Amino acid sequence: MAGHSKFKNIMHRKGAQDKKRAGLFSKLSREITVAAKMGMPDPDFNPRLRAAVNAAKAQSVPKDNIQRAIDKAAKGDGENYEEVRYEGYGPGGVALIVEALTDNRNRTATNVRTAFAKNGGNLGASGAVSHGFERLGLIEYGAKAGDADRVFEAALEAGADDVESDVDGHAIWVAVENLHPVARELEKALGEAEGVKLAWKPSLKAEVGEADAATLLKLIDVLDDDDDVQTVWGNYEIPDAVMEKLG
Template sequence: MGRKSAKIAAKKGASDKAKAQVYTRALKDVFKASKNGGPDPDTNFLLKVAIERCKKFNVPKDNIDRAIKKGQGSDGVGYEDVTYEGYGPNGVAIFVETSTNNVTRTVSNVRSYFRKCGGSLGVNGSLEFIFERKAVFTIPAEGIDEDEFTLELIDAGAEDVELEDDMYEVKGPMEAFGSIQDKLQSMNITPEEAGLVRIPLTYKEVDEETLEQVEKLIDMLEADDDVVTVYDNLD
């Protein structure tokens, strides 16, 4: 769940390009959930969430099944999670999460994208004070009583429950992800999005030209098969 989330694309009638990005994003979430939690959506909550999102955007079942199998290493090659941290034009912080079966290829590609867009790849830990990881859930509000829902989720460890445009956004500390997930399951609620998200602690304001360059960099990163999620601190 990065900048270009499914929620934004759905709500704003996104362009074909944005829809294609959401389509790819949804399949990457299936892959990631399968890799980390197993191939059965009945026992893997995040996989269930990712599959439901794919269905919402009419992703073919064959594509979903392939993403699940890829997450299980069905091609005989294991994937490992690797993160990269760097700065785009004008010092915009960029955090990249990847899952790769060839780290040499991935780091070479990621470094080249930063270089082509006037940025630079840094050492891991360089963005430690710019992003914090939070448990974030996005939930359709229809049929849910706001007061009761808010109390239940805060009791489960959530720090913040906000209702905006018919969607609840629930945030909590990284450690509360499991307890919030369990509470939603007990209430028979399936989020539209769920995951551990890197949220900026500080934001960078840029001019239009810089914004275009940063968005170009993000597009290049997100188009890479090895890249799972890209975060930034654009204001």
């Protein structure tokens, strides 16, 4: 986890994904298709689709790929994906929420369960850990958007509830119903966001020691590598000193 930050301790995306662009593009395209099928195939009138398109642009997904995913949904082509959520515990008792889009629930459930079992975790029942998180909207900006004071002032003016800033960027938290209105206001002040999404924010964070950190990150990596898994959220906090030892 190069460029360690407090926020990236909540949602882990390993740098090795840069070498797996095809897999990442596929996940982003899947979200675009699902979003377009659930609403109008026009980002201006479909907030979820707009967020999905913005996320794809932030990852340099070609415009043709984005449009192809939207067209597929508009024509009713392609697989019908279902949103599923899994909850469980990782090494050190860390709470994890796994969000997936799948066309085969049995396959996805088996893969997720196996990942937990083989990497020091335990998959729980629905609701096992989500009570320890708050469902919120999340707007992400990179460090180039400005310093902490500038972003905080813009977020406050736009109606955000909280801002977390560090050297890597800014995480702006808002109520779910305010996600897209606030994102639109912030776009006027700070430019296009790197991410606009629904998120799980932990009420309390659990510090993970060196003994459990490596296994925990391996579990998250395995989950993240699964084609059906879109996002892995957790309540873990890994100290900088531990991250440096892990390389």
